[in-house]
Amino acid sequence: MKPDDKNIQWVEEPKLGLAGRMYLPLFVQGLTTTVKHLVAPKVTVSYPDQEPEIGNPLIYRGVHRLNKDEDGRVKCVACFLCATACPAHCIDIIGVESPWPDREKYPESFVIDELRCIYCGMCEEACPVDAIELTSLYNLTGRSREEMIFDKEKLLSVYDMTKDQEAMKSRSLGGTVGG
Ligand code: SF4
Numbered sequence: 001m002k003p004d005d006k007n008i009q010w011v012e013e014p015k016l017g018l019a020g021r022m023y024l025p026l027f028v029q030g031l032t033t034t035v036k037h038l039v040a041p042k043v044t045v046s047y048p049d050q051e052p053e054i055g056n057p058l059i060y061r062g063v064h065r066l067n068k069d070e071d072g073r074v075k076c077v078a079c080f081l082c083a084t085a086c087p088a089h090c091i092d093i094i095g096v097e098s099p100w101p102d103r104e105k106y107p108e109s110f111v112i113d114e115l116r117c118i119y120c121g122m123c124e125e126a127c128p129v130d131a132i133e134l135t136s137l138y139n140l141t142g143r144s145r146e147e148m149i150f151d152k153e154k155l156l157s158v159y160d161m162t163k164d165q166e167a168m169k170s171r172s173l174g175g176t177v178g179g
């Protein structure tokens with residue numbers, strides 16, 4: 001297309017007054033935004049000196065836990081739905097025949113690589129028995145990659161650590177899955 005093409009509509013450059021040429025309106029606009037943020041309630045904290053408050057743990061996606069049923073057994077039935085749904089491929093399960101009459105299988109091994117995880121919550125969504133959940137634990141640290149690979153025992157210990165502060169989501173959300 002050439003500059004003299006009849007389909008081009010040329011627009012006149014707007015005439016700016018003295019204030020416009022000195023960027024005064026934009027300056028005032030920027031200053032107003034700054035002052036608003038100065039007086040508004042703070043939304044940041046000086047972590048790690050200050051711990052942030054988790055408003056609603058039910059919608060927070062932190063470290064995983066494997067829930068236990070009322071008999072203290074792992075709730076997982078080794079259906080592999082969470083591992084299939086996981087977009088980061090960080091769940092590794094070995095399912096074996098269950099020693100209990102109420103289910104066919106259970107996880108002999110259940111491993112989550114917390115470093116590969118993107119905390120999307122798809123595993124939690126996929127689980128038919130609410131066995132895997134994301135907790136509000138966020139300050140996950142380790143001195144080696146191996147430490148950040150959570151096995152079944154560690155995931156069950158996160159349940160023990162959090163169960164009193166954070167009810168199982170299925171119950172809190174009025175779900176029908178017991179245990
Ligand atoms: S939160 Fe997402 S990425 Fe992490 S284990 Fe679950 S499904 Fe995979």
Ligand code: SF4
Binds near residue numbers: 080127
């Ligand atoms: S945690 Fe849930 S979805 Fe994953 S294997 Fe166990 S029962 Fe299936």
